Amino acid sequence: MVRVYALGVLYKGVNSATVLKAAYDLQSFSFFQRSSVQEFMVFVSKTIVERTQQATRQSVKEGEYMLQVYVRADNLAGILISDHEYPNRVAHTLITKILDEFTAKVPTNLWATGNETTIDFPVLPQYLAKYQNPREADALTKIQNDLDETKIILHDTIKAVLERGEKLDDLVAKSDSLTMHSKAFYKTARKTNSCCSF
Amino acid sequence: MEEDKFALVEKIIKDIHAVFSRIAELRSFDIVPVDTNFRNKSPVLYLENCLGLESWCIKHVYMYCYSEIMDRYCHKGRRKVFKVSSVNADRMIKLLNVTLLLNPDLSTLWNKRRMLVEKSMLDNYNELHFTRLVISRKPKCNDAFAYRRWLLDIIFADKSLQITSIRDIINEELNICTQASDRSPNNYHSWNHRMWFVNKLKTLENPLFDIYNQYIKEYNFSEQWTAKNVSDYSCFHYRQFCIRNHYLLNEESWKKFTTNLNLRKVLVKILAGNFPVDSTIQVSEENLLAYSESNLVNLLLYHTVKNCSCVLDNVYICRKLEIIFHELAVNNELIRFYKHHETLWYHRRFIVHEIIEIIYEHFCLTKSNGVLVRNTCKKCTYDEERQKQAKIVRYDTNCMYSSVLFNVMLTHEKKFIEEMRTNLDNYADRHEKYLKFVEGLHHVM
Known part of the structure; x- marks a missing residue:
């Protein structure tokens, strides 16, 4: 399945990252899971952005999901959550494009203090819908084939991104941004995924 | 409690x-x-x-x-x-x-x-x-x-x-x-x-x-x-199931289906790009587009040794070819875009197999136990012809291997395998092996 679940623009502050704008496509999750899934996507995006160096691109594979992140030198970060079949290059080109547009649209002084309600950048849902089909984005890819002075760093699991001694389970347990409900959801998901699924 | x-x-x-x-x-x-x-x-x-x-x-x-x-x-x-x-x-x-x-x-x-x-x-x-x-x-x-x-x-x-x-x-x-x-x-x-x-x-x-x-x-x-x-x-x-159903479309629904898309163009494009060099016929896309269904099939499978009186339906064969070559073109694109996906290559095997089946059917051959044998027509049978089976098979097989359609397919596959090999796609080698040893084309490749 080639699918984009979430697109987000974040700001990497000194201690923590904040979401400036995000769009989600959660149709493929069951109704009662959607809110938890969304909370999780926010949580994971923040965690990863906080652990990504400036001016680097990372692609993190976790199970069947793929998380693409790019933190620019000016601390603006873009994130795209897709499944693992979505081509990395297309994803990163898309992130670059969105960040450029964001910079043009939203003045720099608002970044550090802004949040999802104060920032006016309504085009994300459109992009999310349009790039569900990566071949549409292909034309774009061809133009920017020389996209990179920055290389994409690939990671096979989210563990590789966490700092030494950190565990995702602990981070989830400690987090204030996740509700009780989502934590219970995380625990069950962990359990069901641990044995073979058919 | x-x-x-x-x-x-x-x-x-x-x-x-x-x-x-x-x-x-x-x-x-x-x-x-x-x-x-x-x-x-x-x-x-x-x-x-x-x-x-x-x-x-x-x-x-x-x-x-x-x-x-x-x-x-x-x-x-x-x-x-x-x-x-x-x-x-x-x-x-x-x-x-x-x-x-x-x-x-x-x-x-x-x-x-x-x-x-x-x-x-x-x-x-x-x-x-x-x-x-x-x-x-x-x-x-x-x-x-x-x-x-x-x-x-x-x-x-x-x-x-x-x-x-x-x-x-x-x-x-x-x-x-x-x-x-x-x-x-x-x-x-x-x-x-x-x-x-x-x-x-x-x-x-x-x-x-x-x-x-x-x-x-x-x-x-x-x-x-x-x-x-x-x-x-x-x-x-399921897609393969749909393709086989699609062969069965009647005249009216076929017209309706093809109003918005030109499958013939896709077919002709692949044909023109891979036409055998020694051919005496002038080939360009415009030229080929002007052919009628019947003439096109005659050109592609010019020779047939029918040993019975059944009439071949060239329009039907042409339609089948259009469908399957469209699939081939789509598959090319998908493999180029999404690299290293085994499933796509397996689907390609199906496509190639279908094309070869069409050719076999046209030349009244079937493969049994890895050897090509003469197919007996289900509708009418000629006993005398059957006795000369062995010789005829060798002759027919040669005709088949020299037919234009067969060569076009082979050239196209070879080119594609070569292209993917330079992209470091290991499945390309496996596809070649499949053609050689499963489809039994090792002596012509």
Whole structure:
């Protein structure tokens, strides 16, 4: 399945990252899971952005999901959550494009203090819908084939991104941004995924 | 304490039953993970046509319902067989609903439902709604799909079925399959069910129902779906089923299908790009486009040694080629874009195999045990020709290998394999091996 679940623009502050704008496509999750899934996507995006160096691109594979992140030198970060079949290059080109547009649209002084309600950048849902089909984005890819002075760093699991001694389970347990409900959801998901699924 | 728990479970069963009165609107069911019951509220959630059950109560409810059903209704070896009456059927249905929602992989209980349907204590259409709910949580539940097939068999057996309700059923069924396939990748059960359903539609006798139109819809649907699910081998299998159905289109529906897209152009483009060099014919795309179906096929498969009087339908062959070469072009693009996907290469094997089959058929050959033998015409047989079989086969095989279509295909495959090899795609080598040793082309490659 080639699918984009979430697109987000974040700001990497000194201690923590904040979401400036995000769009989600959660149709493929069951109704009662959607809110938890969304909370999780926010949580994971923040965690990863906080652990990504400036001016680097990372692609993190976790199970069947793929998380693409790019933190620019000016601390603006873009994130795209897709499944693992979505081509990395297309994803990163898309992130670059969105960040450029964001910079043009939203003045720099608002970044550090802004949040999802104060920032006016309504085009994300459109992009999310349009790039569900990566071949549409292909034309774009061809133009920017020389996209990179920055290389994409690939990671096979989210563990590789966490700092030494950190565990995702602990981070989830400690987090204030996740509700009780989502934590219970995380625990069950962990359990069901641990044995073979058919 | 125990008594309290039973009362609670009874209450939950009642709540679920209340929601079930609106079963036609219910879209999905799910278990919501909640660790403990700290709010002292009913664990049955009903929001926007979705039914949810909090996870803390599952164990109690399931044990309670399951043991009651098994003890009272399914006990084997008891001398007196339990009789279902309208009085206890109600209770049984309630318990069945809850148990099957929580654990749909119990064939015994599905059979109980079948029994109740046969006694008309359950309604066919409500049962379809119920299975939809089950599938929404467990998209790979084979028992639920099998039960649906059983129900649909009964529904379609009614010859007085109106065309509007047929259309409703078709929409509903295909939607459910699409959703189940979306929820869980490589869902053999949902694609298999879809295939069964299309085959079932072929047997419909309603004159207002147009099966060809359905073929076209499914063909287009599967093309879009495969383009987005490049490693879902189950949907590619369905795609192959659609392609084979597409050969059967009649004149009218073929015209309708090709009004918006020009399959001939795709075919001609591949032909012109790979035409054998020593050919005496002037080939350019414009030239080839001007050919009629019949002339085109004659050009591609110029020589045929028919040993019977059956007439070859060149228009039909040409149409088949257009369909299959379109598939080849799509496959080229997909492999180039999504690199290193095994499923795409397997689909390519199917395509190449189909092309070779078309050629074999044209030259009256079949492959048996890895050796090409003369095909005997099913409609008419010439005994005298059969005796000279061995010689004729060698002659025919040579004709076939020198035919334009065969060479075009081979050149195209070689070029493609070479291109992918430079892209470091290991599957390219495997594809070459497949052509050489499975399709048996090692002496011409």
